[in-house]
Amino acid sequence: MNDPLLDVQNLTARYGESQVVHDASFHVNQGEVVTLIGRNGAGKTTTLRAIMGVLRTREGSIRFGGNDISSLSSDQIARRGIGYVPEERGIFSSLTVKENLMLPPVVSDKAMPLDEIYSLFPNIQERLSSQGTNLSGGEQQMLAMARILRTGAHFLLLDEPTEGLAPIIIDAIADVIKVLKARGTTILLVEQNSRFASQLADRHYVFQDGTIVKEFTNQEVLDNPTQVERYLSVEVVQEEEGSDA
Amino acid sequence: MRILFFVSLAIFALVAPFLFYPIFLMKILCMALFASAFNLLLGYAGLLSFGHAAFFGTAGYVTAHALTSWNVGFELGLLVGIISAVLLGLAFGLIAVRRMGIYFAMITLALAQMAYFIYLQAPFTGGEDGIQKVPRGELMGLIDLSDNINFYYVVLGICVLGFLAMYRIVYSPFGQVLRSIGQNPDRAVSLGYNIANYKLGVFVLSAAFSGLAGALSVIVFGLASLGGASWHLSGEVILMTLVGGAGTILGPIVGAAIIVTLQSSLAESGQWVMFVQGAIFVLIVMAFRKGIVGESLDPHSNVRKALKNIKRNPTDKKAVSAVEGATTGTTAVGGDN
Amino acid sequence: MLDVFDVSIQMVMGQVAIGLINGSFYALLSLGLAIIFGLLNIVNFAHGALYMLGAFVGWMLLHYLGIGYWLALILVPLLVGMLGIIMERFLIRKLYDVDHIYGLLLTFGIALMIQALFLNIFGVSGQRYPVPEILKGTLNLSFMYLPIYRGWVIVASAIVCLSTWYLIERTKLGSYLRAATENPELVQAFGIRVPILITLTYGAGVALAAFAGMMAAPVYQVSPVMGVDIVIIVFAIVVIGGMGSISGAIVAGFGLGVVEGLTRVFYPEASSVVIFVVMAIVLLVRPSGLFGKAA
Numbered sequence: 001m002n003d004p005l006l007d008v009q010n011l012t013a014r015y016g017e018s019q020v021v022h023d024a025s026f027h028v029n030q031g032e033v034v035t036l037i038g039r040n041g042a043g044k045t046t047t048l049r050a051i052m053g054v055l056r057t058r059e060g061s062i063r064f065g066g067n068d069i070s071s072l073s074s075d076q077i078a079r080r081g082i083g084y085v086p087e088e089r090g091i092f093s094s095l096t097v098k099e100n101l102m103l104p105p106v107v108s109d110k111a112m113p114l115d116e117i118y119s120l121f122p123n124i125q126e127r128l129s130s131q132g133t134n135l136s137g138g139e140q141q142m143l144a145m146a147r148i149l150r151t152g153a154h155f156l157l158l159d160e161p162t163e164g165l166a167p168i169i170i171d172a173i174a175d176v177i178k179v180l181k182a183r184g185t186t187i188l189l190v191e192q193n194s195r196f197a198s199q200l201a202d203r204h205y206v207f208q209d210g211t212i213v214k215e216f217t218n219q220e221v222l223d224n225p226t227q228v229e230r231y232l233s234v235e236v237v238q239e240e241e242g243s244d245a
Numbered sequence: 246m247r248i249l250f251f252v253s254l255a256i257f258a259l260v261a262p263f264l265f266y267p268i269f270l271m272k273i274l275c276m277a278l279f280a281s282a283f284n285l286l287l288g289y290a291g292l293l294s295f296g297h298a299a300f301f302g303t304a305g306y307v308t309a310h311a312l313t314s315w316n317v318g319f320e321l322g323l324l325v326g327i328i329s330a331v332l333l334g335l336a337f338g339l340i341a342v343r344r345m346g347i348y349f350a351m352i353t354l355a356l357a358q359m360a361y362f363i364y365l366q367a368p369f370t371g372g373e374d375g376i377q378k379v380p381r382g383e384l385m386g387l388i389d390l391s392d393n394i395n396f397y398y399v400v401l402g403i404c405v406l407g408f409l410a411m412y413r414i415v416y417s418p419f420g421q422v423l424r425s426i427g428q429n430p431d432r433a434v435s436l437g438y439n440i441a442n443y444k445l446g447v448f449v450l451s452a453a454f455s456g457l458a459g460a461l462s463v464i465v466f467g468l469a470s471l472g473g474a475s476w477h478l479s480g481e482v483i484l485m486t487l488v489g490g491a492g493t494i495l496g497p498i499v500g501a502a503i504i505v506t507l508q509s510s511l512a513e514s515g516q517w518v519m520f521v522q523g524a525i526f527v528l529i530v531m532a533f534r535k536g537i538v539g540e541s542l543d544p545h546s547n548v549r550k551a552l553k554n555i556k557r558n559p560t561d562k563k564a565v566s567a568v569e570g571a572t573t574g575t576t577a578v579g580g581d582n
Numbered sequence: 583m584l585d586v587f588d589v590s591i592q593m594v595m596g597q598v599a600i601g602l603i604n605g606s607f608y609a610l611l612s613l614g615l616a617i618i619f620g621l622l623n624i625v626n627f628a629h630g631a632l633y634m635l636g637a638f639v640g641w642m643l644l645h646y647l648g649i650g651y652w653l654a655l656i657l658v659p660l661l662v663g664m665l666g667i668i669m670e671r672f673l674i675r676k677l678y679d680v681d682h683i684y685g686l687l688l689t690f691g692i693a694l695m696i697q698a699l700f701l702n703i704f705g706v707s708g709q710r711y712p713v714p715e716i717l718k719g720t721l722n723l724s725f726m727y728l729p730i731y732r733g734w735v736i737v738a739s740a741i742v743c744l745s746t747w748y749l750i751e752r753t754k755l756g757s758y759l760r761a762a763t764e765n766p767e768l769v770q771a772f773g774i775r776v777p778i779l780i781t782l783t784y785g786a787g788v789a790l791a792a793f794a795g796m797m798a799a800p801v802y803q804v805s806p807v808m809g810v811d812i813v814i815i816v817f818a819i820v821v822i823g824g825m826g827s828i829s830g831a832i833v834a835g836f837g838l839g840v841v842e843g844l845t846r847v848f849y850p851e852a853s854s855v856v857i858f859v860v861m862a863i864v865l866l867v868r869p870s871g872l873f874g875k876a877a
Contacts, residue, residue, distance in 0.1 A: 078771055090765055092761045103757060103772060104774075344865070344869055346682065347825075350683065351817045355817055355861055358818075483687065527692060
């Protein structure tokens, strides 16, 4: 585990004329769970989109498995084994749950077989013929993760998986991520909920105004949570919101 | 510099009938008026109508009918034609402004085609033959308009008044609201403007000036025919505006001159006119979306991209500021209001 | 013998049959247009010209190469579909980043070029295309006589429309299409080659138009102007059915064909405009179309 699986150096990303990410450098080692923590608008989602090749107005070096992927199209990047679960989840309303699940093509032989997926996500098995968007927010999040697991992607980009979800669901998601980690999946996680993140992550990078200002090991965060939380705009509110179930 | 330009343009306009065939010049003027009317909708309010010939043709038929069957004078004939176009504009507008963009274009096309089919069958239009021998009459009982040169100056005067009126509209408060709707409808709504009413308003104004152009045209040629209401003419006026440059005052005029000249020079070669027009469409859309006047006046190519982004996504602040910075309409004429 | 409002049942059924035939072409063309619009978000004005091209390619295959109807029915959509693929790949694709109005204008320009080309070569008058041997003759249904070829048109179009519907709504490939219509960026980020999907979809829509043209050749005369009037009617139908709605296109296509036919029986002068009138009414009452999603 000498070279990082993902190595990003001096990443700069723009939307039109405005620069959203400046000179961000970080890496993720094989098997790690690393989080990008920061406020809304700090540049975390943009960074994920840049890595995935969805956002193309970017400069800097993005290396995956030792190879430069910055000139590849997003479908080529996906087929290299990177799976993307976007913030808005992206469940398609004109597809059934089953169709949503089966949509992304299998990209490796480490693909999780369907019965294993159903055992991890029993809710999905019950609702296979519903339209995708008839599911609750939490169920959609599960579906979004399940369909990427089915592809066998071994590096996941998860953008705020717990946003707007009830505590029970958040715990369930944490369990899924733990299972994935045990299987050796590498994960880059974007989160504002530092308590959630510190259950799972090995390291944290703090994003502020489009650049990385700090790096913490998980132990440092566990020893002193407030040093991370002061970079976030709002105290963790998920505990008070009883939104989706 | 600009004064020199306009003075020379004026001089040219005044001596032109002695250099070129007056009917040809009058055709350019009518088409320029038509294209400018169309441009009010496309270039400033951002609405593409694919059925504008309906207003041109309807006014033409009504004016022709008034001058031949009801025996009214020249001025009244024009007026009646314009009114008919306004009424039709109101009717079409009420139906069409509910949708935007692509839908608006298709709906206007379908409505215009409906009018075309009605005219094809209706007795008063004379069907395939049209209304013929439309008289020129006299201007205020004094000037004999059957003389081509006289009539040229009258048409020139009317068209120039039309261009000036449209210029005033574009830069009036009404026009400014219009342009803001074209650029950022959501913001306009939040400021309290009833967008639908403004769109309807500009649609009717555009129809009125198109009607004036159609009515004049019928008197110029002494004939009202189905061609004046056909989809082909609707396509031509779009072409003229695009070639010259939408969203500029001079653009449609330049575009009309070019296309009409092109048509006369290719007139002998049968259907190649249509082929060349199609090819020009393709060329303009792929490479020269700002048109001749637009391209030569705007140094920032961001304008082009920004305008498109706006029409697709009106809340794109970046695009709006890029457009606001580039001032499409004002640079064309050079006037600042 | 039954009489409906002083008109014989035979006349009504006869016009309904003609309406279904016209409706078959409306449905096929609306379907292609709706598929293209759904994924590419452009209104393919060239659809009418490509329909006409389909008929002419079929005619030319027969006239110059002796290739008959049945083989042409397969070749024509393939050939014209390939032209569509070339158009998308080299022209239409460049316009995805700008206002979709330009897609409409581009395809309009292409339509003009195709139509002008054929007008120059063949003139306005139409060429005849013979009905294939097997389908000649008339069926005697008790309430009317139905030419067999016309029955074939209705049946074949219905089969093609329903198969296309099934392909899009019930198969995996269809799920790719539906998902890409909603969120092409995400679908590509899953590893699906969306640009190729788009190109092939445009080709398929064009192939449908060409297929309709080939079917139309023995019914109407093969003429360079056969495309332009029909495409505007099809626009109205697609607006009525709901832009981008597959089922809307099929139902509205057949339905309005019948409406037009019935109008011809009871109020002939209005038959050429009734579809537009229906469109105007639908727009006032339900602007997103009968099957469309609210904008």
